[in-house]
Amino acid sequence: MLWVKAFHILFITSWFAGLFYLPRIFVNLAMENDGPSKERLLLMARKLYRFMTVLAVPALVLGLWLWLGYGIGKGPGNGWMHAKLACVILLVGYHHACGSLLKKFERAANQRSHVWFRWFNEVPVILLLIVLILVVVKPF
Template sequence: MLWIKALHVVFVISWFAGLFYLPRIFVNLAMENETVTTERLLLMARKLYRFTTMLAVPAIIFGLWMYLGYGIGKGPGNGWMHAKLGLVVLVLGYHHACGSLLKKFEQGRNKRSHTWFRWFNEVPVLLLLGIVIMVVVKPF
């Protein structure tokens, strides 16, 4: 089970690295006016989004394996796991939102400012903080 946990942690870290960096590319895209630079940033964003999506899959699989296969977090007194799973659903929603925002940039339909994307970039930090607190502290 420790191998599964280790793999889960590695893939979660890798997934979040992409979720931290992708909105930074969006900040630059929102400020950019040159076509050549915009195309380069879009290429980077597309590749990063695809790679980040591929990293999310094993993170989720290994997490479900621990939850369903080993029963980690099941039973009474494990409210922390329900809160953690709720936060994971929000992370999945954030990941999906990044894909939607990328499509808007590709279509030239972005209406948001670089400042908005700077704030948007903070969301995964807060989600990760909540998840780590749930797993380590187990407050309820």
């Protein structure tokens, strides 16, 4: 079980690095007017999004393995796990939203400002904080 947990943490950490960095690229894309610079940022964003997706899959699979295979978070007194799973669903939705925003940038159809993307970039930080508190403290 400890190997599964270690790799789960590794893939979660790697996935989050992408969730933190991709919206920062979006901030720069929203401010950029130079064609070659914009293309370079789009290339970076595309590669990062693909890699993030590859990292998210084993993170989620290993998390399911811990939950269903080892029973972590099952039974009475484990309401924290339900809250954590809700946050995970929100993170998967955030990941998907990043993909949708990337497609808008590719079509030159983005209507949002760099300020909006700066706020959008804070969502995974807040969700990570909530998940960490739920997993470590297990408040309910």
